[in-house]
Amino acid sequence: MHMFGYYRPPHPGTTASPGAERAQSKADSVEQRLDRALVTMEAMWTLLRERLQLTDEELARRVVEVDESDGILDGKVRRPPKACPHCGKTIPGRFLRCLYCGEVVAPEPFA
Numbered sequence: 205m206h207m208f209g210y211y212r213p214p215h216p217g218t219t220a221s222p223g224a225e226r227a228q229s230k231a232d233s234v235e236q237r238l239d240r241a242l243v244t245m246e247a248m249w250t251l252l253r254e255r256l257q258l259t260d261e262e263l264a265r266r267v268v269e270v271d272e273s274d275g276i277l278d279g280k281v282r283r284p285p286k287a288c289p290h291c292g293k294t295i296p297g298r299f300l301r302c303l304y305c306g307e308v309v310a311p312e313p314f315a
């Protein structure tokens with residue numbers, strides 16, 4: 205039974221199914237990549253802070269400004285839907301390829 209994120213196999217000694225093991229392996233990989241990205245981001249920030257004499261308060265204010273750029277202060281920046289340049293149909297903003305015609309939609313950095 206799942207409770208507060210803790211998983212216990214239904215019977216003692218039962219091993220996870222191959223599908224569950226793959227999902228766990230993928231989750232571990234994503235967590236490792238996220239950890240690496242966070243370390244890199246912190247390294248970049250400390251380098252910028254030193255070189256440009258910025259402050260943590262300036263970073264905190266900018267984080268709020270970026271977060272609010274989609275109109276909602278929620279720790280995320282939602283990408284608005286966009287029109288496919290080939291077929292013109294509307295696709296989710298986070299998609300890099302049109303769902304309808306397969307056209308690659310040029311990613312806009314931070315847009």
Ligand SMILES: [Zn+2]
Pocket residue numbers: 288289290291292293302303304305306307
């Ligand atoms: Zn399209």
